Amino acid sequence: MAIDIVFDNRKMATKMLIIVVAIAILITYGHLVGNHKELSIRECLDAPEKYDGTLLVIKKETKIGNIYGDGFEIVQPYDNVTIYVSGDTTGLIKNAYATLTATFHKEGYLELHSIHVHKRRRIKFIASIVAVIVVFANFIRWYKFDIHRKCFVERCQTY
Secondary structure (H helix, E strand, C coil): CHHHHHHCCCCHHHHHHHHHHHHHHHHHHHHHHHCCCCCCHHHHHHCCCCCCCCEEEECCCCEEEEECCCEEEEEECCCCEEEEEECCCCCCCCCCEEEEEEEEECCCEEEEEEEEEECCHHHHHHHHHHHHHHHHHHHHHHEEEECCCCEEEECCCCC
């Protein structure tokens, strides 16, 4: 059975080393290929003349704040930033998470180009947690840890 190969004691150190090396390679690849610094709203507000007219992609834990007729506010609690965004407000929900593309202006506001509201974000988190619990419960149901052999073994099934 395939699961016995993973939890068998034979050549355990070699298997663990292969897994650790694979994870290290993936982490290194991610840092080399995908590591780019995004300009934050806080940096723009600290040097408005320098970043005037800069196109920003804002996606890190950004919540929609107050909504007005001609725009809305976005809030980034981790950076302690609230900034006004001028643009279309149709389909916006207060306190919903959003990803947006906007141009920064030195006067201290953003001009909206596009926005995506993450309407079902909390439901996705809850579904993920439930899935993890179900997988863990089934694992515990089918396997037990043998302290003498120091590995997981299949439980005896009696029907």
